[in-house]
Amino acid sequence: MIKTLVSPCSGFGSQKLKFDRSCTKVKPRAVRMELTITQPDDWHLHLRDGDLLQAVVPHSASNFRRAIVMPNLKPPVTTTSAAITYRESIMKALPYGSSFDPLMTLYLTDKTHPDEIKLARESGVVYAVKLYPAGATTNSQDGVTDLFGKCLPVLEEMVKQNMPLLVHGEVTDPCIDVFDREKIFIETVLQPLIQRLPQLKVVMEHITTMDAVKFVESCKEGFVGATVTPQHLLLNRNSLFQGGLQPHNYCLPVLKREIHRQAIVKAVTSGSKKFFLGTDSAPHERKRKETSCGCAGIYSAPVALSLYAKVFDEAGALDKLEAFTSFNGPDFYGLPRNSSKITLKKAPWKVPEVFSFSFGEIIPMFAGETLQWQPFFK
DSSP states (O other): EEEEEEEEEOOTOOOOOEEEEOOOOOOEEEEEEEEEEEEOOEEEEOOOOOHHHHHHHHHHHHHOOOEEEEEOOOOOHHHHHHHHHHHHHHHSSSSTTTOEEEEEEEEOOTTTTTTHHHHHHHHHEEEEEOOOOOTTSSSSSBBSSOOEEEEEHHHHHHHHHTTEEEEEOOOOOOTTTTTGGGHHHHIIHHHHHHHHHHSSSSOOOOOOSHHHHHHHHHOTTEEEEEEHOOOOOOOOGGGGGGTSSOOOGGOOOOOOOOHHHHHHHHTTTTTTTTTTEEBBBOOOOOHHSTTOOOOOOBBBBBTTHHHHHHHHHHTTTTTHHHIIIIIIIHHHHHHHOOOOOEEEEEEEEEEOSOOTTTTEEEOOOTTTTTEEHHHEEE
């Protein structure tokens, strides 16, 4: 529900005074907007482990009710028992009284056995399996090298268990231009996969191109969806180089051209049920970003809801924000929508320049900038 609140205000400088019908002076009034929505979930989140986990989980827990937690740790979370152990670590790191619910995933490898999928479904804590093409992104060296040759029995079991496959959609062939790897992945892997296993539920994670938008839109609703990050809605590849190399805008899949950003914004603000919130918030210590070979990942958890509201506000589609943030994701996963509410107020606030911890620093997305929307709990 969107509320427009009007309050008396002075100090508008050169703004002309208005008069009512009795010719009495009327003070200019400022418009303040509030938007109350069902509490969102994050359908693609990196929480890391150890000190990083302790540092970053409060930011996600303060805004989101649930999150699909990525399994690309060292070592990766390849078994149900490992996922249960990781979940216990997350629960211990949560602030006191938090209701945040981490939904766990398994890291697919060439050696994953179909029986592991059965165990995952029976566990009640594992909700999906993540496909990382080997070498595609952070800690993906143990990923899949031959999806159809080595993983088909596992994929078939996933269909039986109604277990979604979450896909990092890029080929890793070094001969393929980095800006074309999503498009080629769709043509050579995703389309053949959907044709071979049409009942497999697939989430194309963190889409970055108009090619991905068209592919998802062409697929059957309820079987193929896509998560969308704040960075791919707000930034294009120029953001990597403006004023010098910008390591904190570097992520994988890498930012693309403006025409692709515009296509993604149009898709998510259209009201389509196929697209839903997934921040891909990926924290790294500052020293691992600002180095000769920096890590890929943008830390967006503290600002994500403000940024999504910014996108929908600028598109004139605030009435469609709740479905994207709070309905489409659980509907795709077959989970109940949250009953808790959150209010977004149009109240300017400044993003911290840095978050400092005993082990080091983390730079958030849009560090030091002023954002217009701020979340508050009812």
